[in-house]
Amino acid sequence: MASASPEKTRWMRGPSTPLRGALLGLLLERPGHGGDLANRLAARLGETWRVDTNDVYRLLEQLEKTGLAVSRDEPKRNNHRRTHLVYYPTEESSEALTLWMETLLPREPVRLGLQAKLSVAREQDAHRLLAALRAYERECLMLAQLVSPTDGRGRSWTALCMDCTRDAVYGQLEVEITWATRTRQRINEFLERSR
Amino acid sequence: MTPLLSFLNVSKRYPDGGRDILVLDRVSLEVNAGVSVGIRGARRSGKSTLLRLAAGIALPDSGTICFEGRDLAQMASRERGRLLRGEIAFMSAADWRATPGESVVDHVATSLGSEGLTMREARRRAVLVLDQVEIGAAGAEEPTTSLSQTERARVMLARALAREPRLLMLDEPPQLPSLGECDRFYALLRSAAREHDITLLMASEEMSALGGLGVMMSINDGELTSTEARGTVVALPGRRRAGAERSAQ
Numbered sequence: 454m455a456s457a458s459p460e461k462t463r464w465m466r467g468p469s470t471p472l473r474g475a476l477l478g479l480l481l482e483r484p485g486h487g488g489d490l491a492n493r494l495a496a497r498l499g500e501t502w503r504v505d506t507n508d509v510y511r512l513l514e515q516l517e518k519t520g521l522a523v524s525r526d527e528p529k530r531n532n533h534r535r536t537h538l539v540y541y542p543t544e545e546s547s548e549a550l551t552l553w554m555e556t557l558l559p560r561e562p563v564r565l566g567l568q569a570k571l572s573v574a575r576e577q578d579a580h581r582l583l584a585a586l587r588a589y590e591r592e593c594l595m596l597a598q599l600v601s602p603t604d605g606r607g608r609s610w611t612a613l614c615m616d617c618t619r620d621a622v623y624g625q626l627e628v629e630i631t632w633a634t635r636t637r638q639r640i641n642e643f644l645e646r647s648r
Numbered sequence: 649m650t651p652l653l654s655f656l657n658v659s660k661r662y663p664d665g666g667r668d669i670l671v672l673d674r675v676s677l678e679v680n681a682g683v684s685v686g687i688r689g690a691r692r693s694g695k696s697t698l699l700r701l702a703a704g705i706a707l708p709d710s711g712t713i714c715f716e717g718r719d720l721a722q723m724a725s726r727e728r729g730r731l732l733r734g735e736i737a738f739m740s741a742a743d744w745r746a747t748p749g750e751s752v753v754d755h756v757a758t759s760l761g762s763e764g765l766t767m768r769e770a771r772r773r774a775v776l777v778l779d780q781v782e783i784g785a786a787g788a789e790e791p792t793t794s795l796s797q798t799e800r801a802r803v804m805l806a807r808a809l810a811r812e813p814r815l816l817m818l819d820e821p822p823q824l825p826s827l828g829e830c831d832r833f834y835a836l837l838r839s840a841a842r843e844h845d846i847t848l849l850m851a852s853e854e855m856s857a858l859g860g861l862g863v864m865m866s867i868n869d870g871e872l873t874s875t876e877a878r879g880t881v882v883a884l885p886g887r888r889r890a891g892a893e894r895s896a897q
Contacts, residue, residue: 598864619856
């Protein structure tokens with residue numbers, strides 16, 4: 454993973470980094486106004502990620518403040534007498550997106566970060582994604598190692614509850630690892646086909 | 649220190665219709681004596697192939713597999729067979745074969761045929777290991793045909809342990825009727841490995857089966873991913889790492 458200067462990763466600090474990163478990716482694909490970007494973000498991230506349009510406006514402002522987006526007041530397409538702010542990427546945007554793809558942020562829910570990265574990844578990011586997915590898989594395996602096993606002798610209610618909790622952890626980790634390995638497999642198959 | 653088991657850039661393909669499927673892709677790993685390793689993978693992920701190669705049951709298409717520094721592919725098949733009957737034990741639920749009318753203790757004792765023991769000595773050792781897997785003296789005299797699934801799994805384990813292997817491999821733990829019995833079986837397996845300083849390599853689709861093992865790996869599409877926690881071995885595909893230490897159990 455990259456070790457960039459703190460200056461260049463400052464925009465990744467704080468909550469909502471996955472959404473800021475995904476918005477940056479969408480801006481690089483094509484400029485858009487807040488509503489358009491919110492719709493594209495919701496479509497790209499899927500049903501389970503509830504994107505709030507107000508949040509999107511706030512995050513776009515933050516990107517603009519850090520120099521990764523610039524807005525212009527432009528006439529609306531269907532009503533030329535009214536205007537809205539259209540956001541564009543800047544010269545720094547592409548490099549910032551690459552850096553985000555390479556950066557594992559320890560205090561963010563990692564899967565959300567990966568999901569956001571996947572939603573706007575460019576083809577040249579494939580290897581960065583593979584590395585991030587492998588790191589995530591390893592992290593899940595390490596968590597699984599930390600679970601204390603049962604000796605199968607527990608007869609009490611408390612022992613039962615502990616076994617159920619243990620199963621919950623294993624179940625979640627299994628799902629995460631399956632997702633990460635399937636995603637890696639899909640990317641590898643794509644790379645194989647495009648060779 | 650020479651690892652007990654090592655893979656260096658091991659690849660294995662199997663024919664599938666008109667083409668070859670790459671089951672293992674340049675896998676490298678080292679497992680030191682006394683370490684317990686869990687390999688989690690879905691069906692057809694390559695985990696059984698990995699274990700069968702490690703046991704010398706199959707040979708790789710390329711790369712090197714060594715048991716205590718000895719290249720399995722360079723051994724005569726008789727020598728590999730001897731290794732598999734002695735220092736390496738390979739357990740698979742599908743491998744249960746018992747002679748009708750045979751008692752449990754005799755079933756375990758007959759597996760010691762190549763150890764140069766008398767039948768009395770073999771039976772004595774069999775009784776001891778059966779006790780370890782919680783099959784008491786009365787159960788030991790029962791015919792193998794009367795065994796429940798749980799008892800059968802324990803007898804299989806006893807049969808593997810009786811030969812005092814240095815490396816025990818379990819390809820997908822047996823299906824048992826209750827979760828409690830599964831947990832108990834895994835606990836017996838772990839404690840036997842610890843007590844006898846046996847290196848354990850166990851593959852399963854279910855992570856819960858691998859709980860409590862020193863190192864956890866996952867295999868997908870012939871590629872291994874692993875933790876390197878507790879200072880144990882593990883290298884990523886195609887990149888060998890040395891200097892592994894024994895896992896703290």
